[in-house]
Amino acid sequence: MKKQNHDKVKHNVKDLFRKIWLVSVILAIVAAALIYFVKDSNLSNEPDTEIVDMPVEVDFDKIENGIHLRTGFIDAPGMIETIQNCTNCHSSKLVIQNRMNAERWKSTIKWMQETQNLWELGENETVIINYLVTNYPPKKVGRRAALTDVEWYQLKE
Template sequence: MKEQNHGKLKRDFKSLYRKILLASVVVAIVGIALIYFMVDPSLSAFKANEPDTEIVDMPVEDDFDKIENGIHSRTGFIDAPGMTETIQNCTNCHSSKLVIQNRMNAERWKTTIKWMQETQNLWDLGENEAVIINYLVTNYPPKKVGRRAVLTDIEWYQLEE
């Protein structure tokens, strides 16, 4: 009787082992396929031969550095000396809007650049550092306002209880 139970237990174990092995192989194949498609979806062998909408929607080369009303269309930077250097060095890592909103004096820009170099892997800007700082201080100087404007011309009313 023990031998029968032992044999049945052994068969059940082999069956369970095969099922686990099969499930592991399926999970591995699905995982590899997902990684394959996430790395570069255009590599898919199942993709239809349709034009890539990302390429179609990209700006025309002529519009890439277009200036309208003194503003660089793509970034929103003011067209002035140092704009190109600022675009090339600042917008590689973050949006131009982040640069524009941080209105600082030259000393604070130098401190911020040093911090980015020490902690964010910003490269040495070399001669471009002075050009960029001058561009930012000239075109986006610190605003001398408080946190918010004082409320004026407000029509106050009483809340009914």
């Protein structure tokens, strides 16, 4: 039953991406046609000017000081697999704040697969867990530091 649901979801996702791709192609064709006809119609009385295409560089995977700028992940082996498999569904900040050991990461991944439609990670599961445990290990401190320098008082009954 679970396999059938997974296959159905996988099919629906593929179908959605095909539709998105088709709409993108149609929009690109319409945009190209509009540009062609508007340029040739010369609607203004201004003389034609030369348009110079300036290259626009967008580096989505830029790393500075060992940090992947878009996600905030530490640049280390397994980072790309973690980005590709985790940030499709949620923010990298959610991953970074949940510092767990390998056993807890494995059970969290299993929970996401059973309840949140996470796909099978295959060999990437070990790579991702190793990356997270190595770079975001559990913190040894509790939720907050112990209270100090507090003047305690007795409640009156």
